[in-house]
Amino acid sequence: MKPRGRKPDPEVDARIKQAAVTLLATKGPSFTMDEVASAAGVGRASVFRRYATKRDILLDALARAMDVQVRTAPDTGSLEGDLLVIVTETLAVWNSPELAEQTRQIFGEAGRDLAVAEIIRTAMRDRIARGGAIYDRAIARGELSPDTDLTLLSDMLVGVTVYRGLIDIPQPEPAQLLQALLHGFTR
Amino acid sequence: MKPRGRKPDPEVDARIKQAAVTLLATKGPSFTMDEVASAAGVGRASVFRRYATKRDILLDALARAMDVQVRTAPDTGSLEGDLLVIVTETLAVWNSPELAEQTRQIFGEAGRDLAVAEIIRTAMRDRIARGGAIYDRAIARGELSPDTDLTLLSDMLVGVTVYRGLIDIPQPEPAQLLQALLHGFTR
DNA sequence: CTGGTTCTGAGACTGATAGTTCCTGATATC
DNA sequence: GATATCAGGAACTATCAGTCTCAGAACCAG
Numbered sequence: 001m002k003p004r005g006r007k008p009d010p011e012v013d014a015r016i017k018q019a020a021v022t023l024l025a026t027k028g029p030s031f032t033m034d035e036v037a038s039a040a041g042v043g044r045a046s047v048f049r050r051y052a053t054k055r056d057i058l059l060d061a062l063a064r065a066m067d068v069q070v071r072t073a074p075d076t077g078s079l080e081g082d083l084l085v086i087v088t089e090t091l092a093v094w095n096s097p098e099l100a101e102q103t104r105q106i107f108g109e110a111g112r113d114l115a116v117a118e119i120i121r122t123a124m125r126d127r128i129a130r131g132g133a134i135y136d137r138a139i140a141r142g143e144l145s146p147d148t149d150l151t152l153l154s155d156m157l158v159g160v161t162v163y164r165g166l167i168d169i170p171q172p173e174p175a176q177l178l179q180a181l182l183h184g185f186t187r
Numbered sequence: 188m189k190p191r192g193r194k195p196d197p198e199v200d201a202r203i204k205q206a207a208v209t210l211l212a213t214k215g216p217s218f219t220m221d222e223v224a225s226a227a228g229v230g231r232a233s234v235f236r237r238y239a240t241k242r243d244i245l246l247d248a249l250a251r252a253m254d255v256q257v258r259t260a261p262d263t264g265s266l267e268g269d270l271l272v273i274v275t276e277t278l279a280v281w282n283s284p285e286l287a288e289q290t291r292q293i294f295g296e297a298g299r300d301l302a303v304a305e306i307i308r309t310a311m312r313d314r315i316a317r318g319g320a321i322y323d324r325a326i327a328r329g330e331l332s333p334d335t336d337l338t339l340l341s342d343m344l345v346g347v348t349v350y351r352g353l354i355d356i357p358q359p360e361p362a363q364l365l366q367a368l369l370h371g372f373t374r
Numbered sequence: 375c376t377g378g379t380t381c382t383g384a385g386a387c388t389g390a391t392a393g394t395t396c397c398t399g400a401t402a403t404c
Numbered sequence: 405g406a407t408a409t410c411a412g413g414a415a416c417t418a419t420c421a422g423t424c425t426c427a428g429a430a431c432c433a434g
Contacts, residue, residue: 002433004378004433005379005430005432006429007430012382032419034421043382043384045381046382049381053421104299105298106298107295107353108296108298110353110354111291111293112217112292121355142374143374144372144374149367153372159348160339160343160346163345163350164342166297166304166349167305167308167311176336177339180339181371182372183373184367184368184369184370186369186370187330187332189403190403191402192401193408193409194402194410199411219390219391219392220393224412231393231413232412232413232414233410235392
């Protein structure tokens with residue numbers, strides 16, 4: 001059956017989503033529903049008509065926020081060179097105080113809500129997939145074995161930085177981290 | 188000058204601390220002050236007389252909880268053997284559903300409160316220091332260079348597991364992680 | 375055009391929870 | 405014995421998620 005009465009205003013939709021993403025970026029996951037409504041210049045009820053719970057709007061805003069930035073994979077001619085770019089970019093997130101704080105909070109939220117974890121997981125998978133060419137080339141060059149666990153490689157790279165970022169430890173030097181990933185710690 | 192009136196009851200102290208630690212273990216950081224008071228069989232005001240805010244009691248309970256488990260370092264005769272024990276133990280935390288959930292929540296809390304981060308950081312430092320002998324022996328045997336960044340080694344090991352645990356990815360096989368740490372990903 | 379339905383902003387209300395305050399009684403120091 | 409602090413209990417405030425109501429606007433069916 002057709003919907004009857006007045007239709008939801010798409011303008012209101014847009015302004016709520018916009019406000020949620022902005023608030024997530026500025027205040028982290030602790031924004032309030034009142035803030036969303038007033039930042040969107042919209043009635044409280046209109047927010048709750050679209051999102052039953054705060055969790056819903058948070059997840060939506062988070063998914064939007066994670067969907068944004070992705071760069072094309074570098075191609076420097078060697079695995080070491082390509083990975084150095086990625087390592088450096090990854091560390092850059094944690095070396096910028098504002099970005100680091102934001103990221104800390106988001107990973108923190110993942111610890112209390114598996115749905116948040118899933119959003120991050122998916123976003124990270126996409127990001128790795130985007131860099132797949134690097135590994136293809138490295139395997140073609142013989143720098144990596146064809147049966148390398150690329151996910152583990154990637155997770156070890158990201159893992160240290162997330163871990164250190166979360167508990168507020170300075171990040172390693174890119175070259176050192178790169179060395180450890182490529183050659184391990186034994187001599 | 189001496190304190191005048193009635194003294195704080197040490198029994199009450201103890202029961203509050205006990206209740207806080209227990210609640211932290213069972214409900215995670217989301218326990219309420221009412222729960223603490225009633226679990227301790229104590230008045231609400233007595234809790235707030237000892238801890239000005241919930242954050243304070245949470246930090247205290249957390250510090251207590253982290254202070255508990257530490258094992259003596261293994262000595263299998265090789266770095267590989269010793270590390271395998273440590274890797275396996277670390278993975279065990281995340282392979283037990285209840286422990287994993289608890290750890291997830293605690294790391295999540297670190298993302299929203301740097302004081303929590305500091306408690307974890309300190310506890311992890313202690314734990315690494317406890318395993319220092321492993322690395323001393325490995326260096327003596329020539330398995331590690333004397334200028335190895337042991338903190339990075341340790342953080343890379345823990346980092347992957349925390350990262351994967353937080354965003355709910357299955358943990359790697361111990362042997363595979365060990366291999367990556369010792370020898371890296373290149374051939 | 376009319377009537378019914380759903381949207382809109384505004385605001386009141388409920389319930390949970392942190393934190394405060396006050397009460398009465400117990401226990402300590404002076 | 406006066407005074408101060410602690411004990412438990414309970415009322416109170418403030419914040420926030422989530423619900424509900426209202427009056428007015430927009431839309432659809434007849």
